[in-house]
Amino acid sequence: MDNEGVFYRQLPKVELHAHLNGSVSSQTIEKLIRQKPHLDIDHSTTAIGKGQQRTLDECFEVFKVIHKLVDTEEDVLMVTTDVIKEFAADGVKYLELRSTPREVKDTGLTKKSYIETVIKAIQQCKNEGVDIDVRFLVAIDRRNGTEVAMETVKLAEEFMLSSDGLVVGLDLSGDPSVGHGKDLLPALQRAKNCGLKLSLHLSEVPSQLEESDLLLNLPPDRIGHGTFFHPEVGGSQSLVDKVVKNNIPLELCLTSNVKGQTVPCYVKHHFKYWYQLGHPSVICTDDKGVFSTDLSQEYQLAASTFGLSRKDVWKLSQQAIDCIFAPEDVKQQLKQKWNDLHTQVFK
């Protein structure tokens, strides 16, 4: 690894937007494929390599393939453990993983055991002393509609109370071209009222101004992507104003947006717009496995594309601490950690 690479790896980082099954590395996929030869899955269908692009629709096909490979409690335990250790090895000190609880009748996996298993993996990593604080956001897949959304919120609520602070919030994700946010509003409102933090994918694709406007009224605690909020890309000033007024941090994923073709090229990424405004913007990976990236690479990419100095990059990673969903004492511990690591990173 060159000097630059070492700096970005050593930089302590916060990852706030990572979908579990999208984060499964090629090594772990390899293990799953070996365990399930009967599925006859070709490795090239589970990731989008360097320089390759897909439409967002095609990306959602990739998740379906990975879901076929991850269909038992043992699989969920293995992928969660591997993903956590990979983030830790990449210098991530605080990670919020998100995942959609899934039921698989054939293997006995239930939504509840799915969440329990993710929590078990987090606890096991903690017990092994892996140097990373991991929390979990239960995800609603928007295509599943009102009832499933409400059922998911109830599960999340239950685990928020019983997981020793590991379940901190709720994510709304899934194929943005399917379903409408208004159907999910009662579930999201309930989640908010019971103390779950909300991170919502908003305006990941164009023409969702009405939905974004509606959901911004909640308001969410963080926003995933928000690619089409600003007027230059067909959004509106009033949406931008709402985000700014409520100071809602954005989770921004450069490689994901360019590979999924919702953003035409890196220099046109909306990171620039929000960063110039001085708005809290957190660099994230989205799906490090599917998009063949890691958080160090994403920071390096942001820096080289937008001309950020090492000092700017440090500030960016440090400011992400204020956007986490874990409570204040965890923020203080992380800030201390950043202070302790500063000399080593800038030596």
Ligand code: 6MZ
């Ligand atoms: C929206 C996405 C996404 O939940 O099975 N997901 N939702 N936009 C994206 N941009 C690329 N990337 C991933 O992880 C996979 C699921 O995360 C959501 C989708 O619902 C996908 O099925 P889990 O761990």
